[in-house]
Amino acid sequence: MDPTTEFFEGLNYRPPDPLLREIRGTIRFEFESDVDVDTWLLVFSAGSVSATESDRPADCTVRTDREFFNRVAAGEANVFAALLRNRVTVEGNLILYKYLLHLVPGPPGAHEPREWVRRGHRR
Template structure:
């Protein structure tokens, strides 16, 4: 069975440097709640260089969310901002880091980048 959360974090870890996070520095801990347990994932960000860890430690920002909701977000079936507004996700500490992490989340299935959409509209028919 596929694990969307593990796949998401492993893919981020393989990327190493992420341009979208070059203005960010800090550690984000994700507390993913399920079956009366908590899975913890850490993102250590240093000016775009990203390392993923499962080691326990302090964090500048803590994101608490159910594992099921996080799975929906990382598969594009839900949006992180909507979960935040519905109070399905809670953050503590440097919320700015959570906003940076939002940039890593996939869009809905079948979504296109606005520039790609605009380029397609300019092509002659």
């Protein structure tokens, strides 16, 4: 299984996130390859996030190649920087796109800041 598929399937097992409780909407991902386009639908609803392979319309559409998103899903590329560098195109509700920063993993070796503070590593 590739990192993109693992990322989307893993979202279905995330517990509800209080930081996302006010977010509602859908993001359609279109991953281009040499022969066709794979689509995933991400649904935000009251703190929960779910993902399915679907080509239904959404509030926001993200297009990129699967190879690049594999890097994002592995924490090797940043979704915000990808937008600025035109590695992805986004149409529709751009606000929903910014919440991807909360879902994708950080760089390898990075720590989750809230957990780090809970363990007493304050500055």
